[in-house]
Amino acid sequence: MTSRILVKCTSELVPGNPVQRDTEMANIICMHEWDRDFDGHSDTLSSLGQYAVDRVRCYFLLDSGQVEYKDPRITVYSWDGNQLNQRPLSPSVIAYLNNIPFRPPRTSDAGLSDDEFLAAHGEEEFGNLLLQRIEQKKRWGYRLLPVELGFLEKHPQLA
Numbered sequence: 001m002t003s004r005i006l007v008k009c010t011s012e013l014v015p016g017n018p019v020q021r022d023t024e025m026a027n028i029i030c031m032h033e034w035d036r037d038f039d040g041h042s043d044t045l046s047s048l049g050q051y052a053v054d055r056v057r058c059y060f061l062l063d064s065g066q067v068e069y070k071d072p073r074i075t076v077y078s079w080d081g082n083q084l085n086q087r088p089l090s091p092s093v094i095a096y097l098n099n100i101p102f103r104p105p106r107t108s109d110a111g112l113s114d115d116e117f118l119a120a121h122g123e124e125e126f127g128n129l130l131l132q133r134i135e136q137k138k139r140w141g142y143r144l145l146p147v148e149l150g151f152l153e154k155h156p157q158l159a
Contacts, residue, residue: 002065
């Protein structure tokens with residue numbers, strides 16, 4: 001059976017480490033539907049919303065089944081922190097999901113490495129990039145990379 005499952009929740013209601021909430025929700029969905037964990041070979045998970053930050057509305061879309069299948073079964077749930085509660089399937093949700101390909105292919109385009117960005121854009125732009133990355137990671141509670149920590153050591157006024 002080919003399925004498309006949409007879950008709406010508030011980020012802090014998803015259990016586990018905030019950075020891994022997407023994986024936790026994928027496992028919750030798969031356990032509820034098929035009594036198994038998420039399988040990256042037959043399932044695809046997409047998310048909308050900053051699930052690693054508390055008090056943010058998030059959506060998780062899990063597609064499971066054959067990629068070439070054109071008419072998956074659609075189920076909508078809300079997550080209350082303890083269980084998935086089935087919600088009605090509205091025409092607006094159907095219309096929205098029709099614009100998202102079923103099991104879209106994963107992209108491996110990670111962009112430029114830090115060294116490539118520095119070579120292409122120069123020291124000043126690279127510093128701006130690092131500063132934006134540091135601010136965002138601090139906001140989300142993520143750990144800083146060594147290159148980011150080194151940047152702050154060189155520029156203590158920005159810490």
